[in-house]
Amino acid sequence: MTEPASEGFLEKNRVRTLAALSVPAVLVGVVSALILFGLDELSYLLQELLWDVLPHAAGIDPDGGWWVFGMLTATGLAVGLIVRYLPGHAGPDSAATEFGGPALPLKVVPTLAAAAVIGLAGGVSLGPENPVIAINTAVLTALLTRLFSRVPDRLIIGLTVAGTVGALFGTPVAAALLFTGMAGSMAGKAALFDKLFLPLVAAGAGAATMILLGGTLLKFSLPDAGGDTDLWDVLAGLVIAPVAAALGLAGVFAFRWAHRLFHRLANPLLFTTLGGALLGLLGVLGGPLTLFKGATESGELLRSTGESFGYLLFLAVVKLAALVVASAAGFRGGRIFPALFAGVAFGLAAAALLPDVPVSVTVSTAVLGLVLAVARDGWLALFVAVIITGDATVTALLCLAVLPAWLVVTNAPHWLADDGGDGARPRGTA
Known part of the structure; x- marks a missing residue:
């Protein structure tokens, strides 16, 4: 995962810098949440088509073995066609990458989004976080380097990870915890919360936007323990x-x-x-x-x-x-x-x-x-x-x-x- 900001960038005029960078940080959080919400909703619409509308129109049980086997095999074929033949080839293998890598070229985004949406809708046992973070990073790096040319790419990537994680869980706390381990190991004089300030702004904006759009992906909770644990x-x-x-x-x-x-x-x-x-x-x-x-x-x-x-x-x-x-x-x-x-x-x-x-x-x-x-x-x-x-x-x-x-x-x-x-x-x- 990338560092949220370079030490020197925050050290100079720290208060003014943090206040000024809050504007792109909020933008990062909002856009990250909007893209996540859009891709998740699109995958649900396609899921309803594949697993409800089509099988019922054909008089087939969508929970039946043949439909499940056929749909997932077809999903694998569709993703394979995208990865093999379409421009951008759906980006790098998600299994070979981690959060916070270099921004992908924008030309990769359409096929990566298509492969992710088809996989999510087709029943593949993977979540949206890796491709959505990669897509958000590509889009926001291209956008912010034009609107805020002095903001380092490394900071944009870190804010994008924070904003997307905040949107995924509907709270900035997860992003704060992720960046605590990373920022705690960074050398320098800046206070730890200074290093977390901008990621928290992005994560908070992402979480708030996702909640306003209808909630988060974790829409369940456990019954409480009914008293003190023994x-x-x-x-x-x-x-x-x-x-x-x-x-x-x-x-x-x-x-x-x-x-x-x-x-x-x-x-x-x-x-x-x-x-x-x-x-x-x-x-x-x-x-x-x-x-x-x-x-x-x-x-x-x-x-x-x-x-x-x-x-x-x-x-x-x-x-x-x-x-x-x-x-x-x-x-x-x-x-x-x-x-x-x-x-x-x-x-x-x-x-x-x-x-x-x-x-x-x-x-x-x-x-x-x-x-x-x-x-x-x-x-x-x-x-x-x-x-x-x-x-x-x-x-x-x-x-x-x-x-x-x-x-x-x-x-x-x-x-x-x-x-x-x-x-x-x-x-x-x-």
């Missing part, structure tokens, strides 16, 4: 989080192997179509809940009752496998929301096994472990786990549970391709 709840969380992190690491190792295997086929048309077919089989196996990015489906799963431990664990494994295939096969998308669903399913499985432990504890600690292993960012994992609980009594437990989970993942590989599929070399760090 010692057994703490012990359960200290076990569930690292076990969930270990499950996530199994996905990391499987992904790195699968990415190399898929990309031996060389032609994107072949490996995305094959990936779509495998996702179709997993969709038939796991059912409709294991399709798509996983945000809405997580809420549906939480509202269900009486599911067995084995079934819930099965859903977690299928979703993680679908994330591995989707990420390895060249689809454009992010990993956070599918990991969130896998964490919710794993946490509900733990709740079925430990009925005396509150669901808010089992699910939040499982989400913490899964997201930590997949995203490899302790602050982000902690934030996602906290925000879905909405329960302050669980926060202290989560701050403890993240520690053993971090020990599990700290020396393991990141979920980032090391073979540069699609001709793109990995850039940045997780």
Whole structure:
């Protein structure tokens, strides 16, 4: 991830500089949210067409195995055609890039947006964050270098990441946590909050815009713990989080192997179509809940009752496998929301096994472990786990549970391709 601003740029006339840069920061946040909202709404419209209008017009059950398999295979074929033949080739492989890389050329944006929207609508188990951040970065870098020529490109990229993350979660807190770890390691005399000031402005503008447009992608929360957590709840969380992190690491190792295997086929048309077919089989196996990015489906799963431990664990494994295939096969998308669903399913499985432990504890600690292993960012994992609980009594437990989970993942590989599929070399760090 890129640094939010250079030290020297903030040091000169600090107050005046921060005040002046608040204007482009607000613009970045608003535009980031508008693009996210537009792409997400477009994907939902296409999803309704593919999974509701068309099958019902043809008299076919959209949850039936043949439709699921056929739709995901066709989605893989469509994305493969875009990556192989259309100008821009949908940009670099999402699995080989991280947040905050250099801005892509504007000519890449249309095909990247098309590949992302088709994948989201077609049921691929990836979220919107990676392609949306790449699109926003390309658009806003081109726009702000014309309107505010003195603003460094590196600052624009950092503000764009912050604005998009703020819009994704409907709060600037996630962006603040992400940039705290980064800014804390920067040398210099500027106060930490000075370094966070502009990213917070962009993230706040993005979050406010997204809320005004109708909310965020996380539209569910857990029941509260019903009182203070006790010692057994703490012990359960200290076990569930690292076990969930270990499950996530199994996905990391499987992904790195699968990415190399898929990309031996060389032609994107072949490996995305094959990936779509495998996702179709997993969709038939796991059912409709294991399709798509996983945000809405997580809420549906939480509202269900009486599911067995084995079934819930099965859903977690299928979703993680679908994330591995989707990420390895060249689809454009992010990993956070599918990991969130896998964490919710794993946490509900733990709740079925430990009925005396509150669901808010089992699910939040499982989400913490899964997201930590997949995203490899302790602050982000902690934030996602906290925000879905909405329960302050669980926060202290989560701050403890993240520690053993971090020990599990700290020396393991990141979920980032090391073979540069699609001709793109990995850039940045997780």
